[in-house]
Amino acid sequence: MSHTIVPTKTYLAIFGALMALLGVTVAVAYVDLGEFNLAAAMTISVVKAALIVTFFMHLRYGQKLTWVFAGAGFFWLAIMLALVMCDYTTRP
Amino acid sequence: MLEQTPAHAHQFETLEQQREADTLGMWTFLATEVLFFGGLIMCYTFARFSYPQAFEAASHRLYVTYGGPNTAILLCSSLTMALAVRAAQLGRRKATTALLAVTALFGVGFLIVKGFEYHTDYVEQLVPRFRFHWEGADAEHAQLFFWLYFVLTGLHALHVTIGVVILAIVAILSWRGGITAEKYVIAEVAGLYWHFVDIVWVFLFPLLYLIGHR
Secondary structure (H helix, E strand, C coil), rough: CCCCCCHHHHHHHHHHHHHHHHHHHHHCCCCCCCCHHHHHHHHHHHHHHHHHHHHHHHHCCCCCCHHHHHHHHHHHHHHHHHHHHHHHHHHC | CCCHHHCCCCCCCCCHHHHHHHHHHHHHHHHHHHHHHHHHHHHHHHHHHCCCHHHHHHCCCCHHHHHHHHHHHHHHHHHHHHHHHHHHHHHHHHHHHHHHHHHHHHHHHHHHHHHHHHHHHHHCCEEEECCCCCCCHHHHHHHHHHHHHHHHHHHHHHHHHHHHHHHHHHHHHHHCCCCCCCCCCCHHHHHHHHHHHHHHHHHHHHHHHCCCCC
């Protein structure tokens, strides 16, 4: 449950991964991938956010109801982005 | 005084239940924050796909040498925040206080770097309306990029500022012995807010500083 005490080693490993991903995202920005620069940057950001939410914000150790509440925010954000872009990309 | 307060508020059955309610409340607030920043990100997405050249040219006027280190500062602050909550769970008063203070100082460091960056933007005439001069093509939409840049980073900086104040208050509370292994949830909740602010920056950094290829 929410009072699970996570080992310091886990936090340090997650921090290491986050710093490495920051390095990767900057490095990738200096390589010309055309359209895929944005896709790569956003994929890395989503992975970083997932690491922070899962471990630093203890979602992994929390109750299931917290998952629903946390998921709802991102789900509605996805609806907003997806529907607006559907409209935008299909206009003549 | 502190010894006399009951372990949990009277409307809860157990301390565990209270803790779950407290964290759930913060998650609910964060869901509204996701949609608050989400609306602006939507606006940004729309503008960026409409004027890709202007946005790429404008983005290249920002310095990765400011944004990159600032991202690292916030990631470091998230580590110290996570360790502060851990120390609080273990009832280590001095460690909790020190780690909360260090986290707040990282936040202040972020704001100082941001301040220098805003000054550079001002000197380079990149502040819309107020002081804007654009040599390249499509000045109008380059200016639009900088509107979004200032609104997004400004609102984020406001969140960092509020976070620093909250961390300072929680650090003082911890120093006075108000946080124990049983009642650590205030540190946990402050941590949730702080990590969220970090996540917002994790998205803002590539969206603003790393458009196209540099």
